[in-house]
Amino acid sequence: MASGSGDDEAKARGGSWRLVGPAARLSATRCRLVYCSLGRDADVCLFHVRGEFFAMDARCAHSGGPLCEGDIEEADGVLQVFCPWHDYDFDLRTGKSGTSLQQQVYEVKLEDGNVFVKHAGRLSLEPLPAEQKES
Numbered sequence: 001m002a003s004g005s006g007d008d009e010a011k012a013r014g015g016s017w018r019l020v021g022p023a024a025r026l027s028a029t030r031c032r033l034v035y036c037s038l039g040r041d042a043d044v045c046l047f048h049v050r051g052e053f054f055a056m057d058a059r060c061a062h063s064g065g066p067l068c069e070g071d072i073e074e075a076d077g078v079l080q081v082f083c084p085w086h087d088y089d090f091d092l093r094t095g096k097s098g099t100s101l102q103q104q105v106y107e108v109k110l111e112d113g114n115v116f117v118k119h120a121g122r123l124s125l126e127p128l129p130a131e132q133k134e135s
């Protein structure tokens, strides 16, 4: 890929708005795994809780547990996902944990009925073929 491409610029700025899909479809499930062109470690969980979307890295900052499979609870007005592997908590909005860990979160916006996530890599609801992955 030539330098100065849109994706290179996106990385330099910390991400571009990436279309994920229709809000009506994505709001039907509590969490969707969204595949990233940067590889499995960059896949994203798109949560839909109480009418709001949240996005964070899909693999737990502790040891890589699948956060899309975690329980979601509210405590003192804070929505948290609990990792299914060791039960660490992560704030859906900030990624902060009661432990010292920090999960990467991403901005989400709705536009024309579609959900967009600000991310450095291309995002897809379907697994990306290997040739479309970026190193």
Ligand code: FES
Pocket (backbone or CB within 6 Å): 060, 061, 062, 063, 064, 065, 083, 084, 085, 086, 087, 088
């Ligand atoms: S892998 Fe998530 S808490 Fe350990």
